[in-house]
Amino acid sequence: xxxxxxxxxxxxxxxxxxxxxxxxxxxxxxxxxxxxxxxxxxxxxxxxxxxxxxxxxxxxxxxxxxxxxxxxxxxxxxxxxxxxxxxxxxxxxxxxxxxxxxxxxxxxxxxxxxxxxxxxxxxxxxxxxxxxxxxxxxxxxxxxxxxxxxxxxxxxxxxxxxxxxxxxxxxxxxxxxxxxxxxxxxxxxxxxxxxxxxxxxxxxxxxxxxxxxxxxxxxxxxxxxxxxxxxxxxx
Amino acid sequence: xxxxxxxxxxxxxxxxxxxxxxxxxxxxxxxxxxxxxxxxxxxxxxxxxxxxxxxxxxxxxxxxxxxxxxxxxxxxxxxxxxxxxxxxxxxxxxxxxxxxxxxxxxxxxxxxxxxxxxxxxxxxxxxxxxxxxxxxxxxxxxxxxxxxxxxxxxxxxxxxxxxxxxxxxxxxxxxxxxxxxxxxxxxxxxxxxxxxxxxxxxxxxxxxxxxxxxxxxxxxxxxxxxxxxxxxxxx
Numbered sequence: 001x002x003x004x005x006x007x008x009x010x011x012x013x014x015x016x017x018x019x020x021x022x023x024x025x026x027x028x029x030x031x032x033x034x035x036x037x038x039x040x041x042x043x044x045x046x047x048x049x050x051x052x053x054x055x056x057x058x059x060x061x062x063x064x065x066x067x068x069x070x071x072x073x074x075x076x077x078x079x080x081x082x083x084x085x086x087x088x089x090x091x092x093x094x095x096x097x098x099x100x101x102x103x104x105x106x107x108x109x110x111x112x113x114x115x116x117x118x119x120x121x122x123x124x125x126x127x128x129x130x131x132x133x134x135x136x137x138x139x140x141x142x143x144x145x146x147x148x149x150x151x152x153x154x155x156x157x158x159x160x161x162x163x164x165x166x167x168x169x170x171x172x173x174x175x176x177x178x179x180x181x182x183x184x185x186x187x188x189x190x191x192x193x194x195x196x197x198x199x200x201x202x203x204x205x206x207x208x209x210x211x212x213x214x215x216x217x218x219x220x221x222x223x224x225x226x227x228x229x230x231x232x233x234x235x
Numbered sequence: 236x237x238x239x240x241x242x243x244x245x246x247x248x249x250x251x252x253x254x255x256x257x258x259x260x261x262x263x264x265x266x267x268x269x270x271x272x273x274x275x276x277x278x279x280x281x282x283x284x285x286x287x288x289x290x291x292x293x294x295x296x297x298x299x300x301x302x303x304x305x306x307x308x309x310x311x312x313x314x315x316x317x318x319x320x321x322x323x324x325x326x327x328x329x330x331x332x333x334x335x336x337x338x339x340x341x342x343x344x345x346x347x348x349x350x351x352x353x354x355x356x357x358x359x360x361x362x363x364x365x366x367x368x369x370x371x372x373x374x375x376x377x378x379x380x381x382x383x384x385x386x387x388x389x390x391x392x393x394x395x396x397x398x399x400x401x402x403x404x405x406x407x408x409x410x411x412x413x414x415x416x417x418x419x420x421x422x423x424x425x426x427x428x429x430x431x432x433x434x435x436x437x438x439x440x441x442x443x444x445x446x447x448x449x450x451x452x453x454x455x456x457x458x459x460x461x462x463x464x465x466x467x468x469x470x
Contacts, residue, residue: 012446013442021456022454196431214308216311227462
């Protein structure tokens with residue numbers, strides 16, 4: 001049964017963000033999302049307008065494509081979206097782990113899934129005010145609980161001072177969770193080149209903010225893939 | 236007794252490289268090095284020509300400056316150089332750990348020190364052929380052994396295909412050690428601006444190399460500080 005809706009499977013490339021930055025990765029980008037962030041950089045995997053481009057696939061078909069892309073050599077597979085947690089990845093993860101692959105998943109924390117416990121990294125990205133979405137912290141806590149002993153971290157995108165203040169409060173809910181802050185990318189048009197100078201300026205702004213504020217628990221990282229490839233898809 | 240020679244103490248900023256990339260950090264850059272890498276980007280902390288700029292400091296004076304820069308809020312302190320392992324950091328680390336600070340150290344692995352075991356991260360950077368230096372792997376093994384249970388990783392700078400092939404062999408000596416590869420920066424003049432496009436192109440070259448080669452154990456990261464601040468000192 002073709003139980004999954006997949007926007008794209010691509011790689012190997014390197015993870016561009018957060019805890020696994022620089023890690024060779026094949027990405028499974030799922031189609032569909034329960035959020036509509038104002039600055040979403042992956043609308044082709046979110047908006048129903050693109051639904052016709054999402055391929056219905058079986059667990060086996062997804063796994064077969066990941067294996068082919070990686071030449072059968074185990075690596076980290078990142079399940080992202082959209083929100084991958086609206087779908088069931090139990091089967092794909094089981095197929096991959098049996099061959100020595102590791103799985104990371106990136107989700108906003110709005111839907112909890114038992115398969116979070118099978119991950120080598122659960123990246124929870126609660127969305128700040130600039131997104132225009134609102135976090136349900138009870139469900140977020142369910143997501144953390146579902147991960148059981150699996151490593152997890154929090155990654156928050158920061159566009160402005162309001163987001164930054166919100167991120168500090170959000171992080172305070174989980175004082176022991178590794179925290180990554182990432183400057184927002186306001187240039188999400190895949191057909192327009194990214195301004196590298198502006199991207200590094202935004203990173204510098206966030207670094208200055210964190211260090212001046214002595215908020216030393218936060219690690220500050222850019223979107224490396226945006227610096228290298230702009231908003232191009234499939235890398 | 237002013238037992239340490241210090242080129243600069245600066246921060247907080249974020250770590251720009253390797254395992255702790257993005258981590259808020261105060262840097263202690265020591266003066267003096269047993270290597271003379273052809274492409275060294277920190278000659279002001281290496282060459283005896285700059286010796287008059289290295290401040291003789293006591294453990295207490297070094298610690299006092301780190302505490303002041305960080306406002307007494309614990310964070311990661313990176314001991315770099317030059318080669319910090321030619322000096323004795325037992326005292327500084329003890330003073331800092333007593334106040335909840337963590338210490339990382341970056342060294343080429345040419346001198347082993349008991350205080351490696353007190354670190355939260357020992358970054359070993361064996362130098363590839365392009366450096367014109369030669370690694371003594373027996374001493375390198377002594378460094379790994381000295382770290383005991385402390386987390387450690389290997390970081391190798393890659394300028395060309397020869398360096399890359401060498402890095403694979405070097406990494407194979409320590410199959411379980413986390414490995415970071417970093418494109419070399421040929422533009423080390425602090426008075427000249429760094430070409431961002433060229434820097435990202437070199438990163439893309441290395442990412443393509445690692446992924447095409449399916450060398451998935453290597454994480455590929457840029458020098459983030461060079462992308463943000465060029466070769467400017469003290470950031």
